[in-house]
Amino acid sequence: MPNREIKNSRAVVTGASSGIGRAIALELAKQGCKVVCLARREDRLQALAKEIESLGGDAVCVAGDITDAAVRANGLAAAQANFGGLDILINNAGVGAIGPFETAAPDRVRTLMEVNFFSLVEMTRAALPLLKRGRRPTIVNISSILGRRAAPHNSEYSASKFAVHGFSEALRAELAKSGVGVLVVSPGTTETEFFDRYIEKTGAPQWPKHGAVTAEYVARATVRAIRRGSHEITPYFWGKFLVLLNRLSPWLVDQIMARYA
Numbered sequence: 001m002p003n004r005e006i007k008n009s010r011a012v013v014t015g016a017s018s019g020i021g022r023a024i025a026l027e028l029a030k031q032g033c034k035v036v037c038l039a040r041r042e043d044r045l046q047a048l049a050k051e052i053e054s055l056g057g058d059a060v061c062v063a064g065d066i067t068d069a070a071v072r073a074n075g076l077a078a079a080q081a082n083f084g085g086l087d088i089l090i091n092n093a094g095v096g097a098i099g100p101f102e103t104a105a106p107d108r109v110r111t112l113m114e115v116n117f118f119s120l121v122e123m124t125r126a127a128l129p130l131l132k133r134g135r136r137p138t139i140v141n142i143s144s145i146l147g148r149r150a151a152p153h154n155s156e157y158s159a160s161k162f163a164v165h166g167f168s169e170a171l172r173a174e175l176a177k178s179g180v181g182v183l184v185v186s187p188g189t190t191e192t193e194f195f196d197r198y199i200e201k202t203g204a205p206q207w208p209k210h211g212a213v214t215a216e217y218v219a220r221a222t223v224r225a226i227r228r229g230s231h232e233i234t235p236y237f238w239g240k241f242l243v244l245l246n247r248l249s250p251w252l253v254d255q256i257m258a259r260y261a
């Protein structure tokens with residue numbers, strides 16, 4: 001099948017107020033896609049919409065918490081009302097927490113699963129009827145390299161991202177006949193506000209120095225993957241290396257991970 005056309009597509013991007021989501025919304029808009037931008041910080045969304053409009057694009061803001069079903073419904077209704085439908089759903093909103101599992105309160109895993117997994121699942125469920133009427137519809141789930149290989153002090157976060165992978169893989173097969181594509185993006189260390197906005201930080205592994213990529217780099221790779229109809233991308237060199245090493249020798253990676261716990 002030829003490359004998918006982004007121009008004149010209609011997208012909803014969750015977590016569009018900063019980082020990777022913001023960069024994806026901008027990249028889509030630059031390529032002629034109309035975008036609904038959803039997140040809690042309305043001032044950030046308004047600034048993004050202005051930037052998109054200054055580039056000649058179309059953007060609509062929906063402010064609210066992705067864990068709220070009414071907010072998810074508002075985001076989808078905005079795509080229908082303003083753009084006449086939906087072709088691309090970017091499930092990107094996410095939060096992190098870091099520190100040992102043993103001393104963490106049960107709330108921590110509940111919050112991470114609620115934002116990173118259940119909201120993504122329920123947004124997908126609500127969007128499917130619209131997507132099925134869309135043009136070359138695609139669901140993009142932003143996971144993490146920690147959804148391919150878990151790391152110490154990230155047990156709950158890794159679990160939430162592994163869940164995204166499992167859900168996405170099953171859904172891709174289920175939706176194949178209906179023409180709805182499912183792309184999983186597994187970023188590695190990316191320069192965003194993510195690390196300053198952990199919901200809890202009670203400890204962290206002292207990893208050896210490793211570089212970070214920009215949110216714009218991840219966004220360009222993501223939009224390119226949407227065009228190509230890819231199933232999965234890992235826009236981070238060390239992430240690809242880690243996954244490969246883990247496939248060749250999970251025992252060795254376990255030993256390395258244990259050193260940093």
Ligand SMILES: NC(=O)c1ccc[n+]([C@@H]2O[C@H](COP(=O)([O-])OP(=O)(O)OC[C@H]3O[C@@H](n4cnc5c(N)ncnc54)[C@H](OP(=O)(O)O)[C@@H]3O)[C@@H](O)[C@H]2O)c1
Nearest residue numbers: 015017018019020039040041065066093094144190192194
């Ligand atoms: N940065 C990395 O190194 C990295 C690596 C792997 C995976 N990721 C994943 O990439 C995605 C984007 O993260 P980022 O790095 O771009 O971090 P970020 O700059 O902190 O962006 C997170 C986005 O999610 C939104 N969000 C969080 N909780 C929300 C809620 N309850 N309701 C609505 N929106 C919510 C935030 O907006 P508001 O606060 O305004 O609501 C923000 O727009 C996440 O899923 C993250 O797990 C990041």
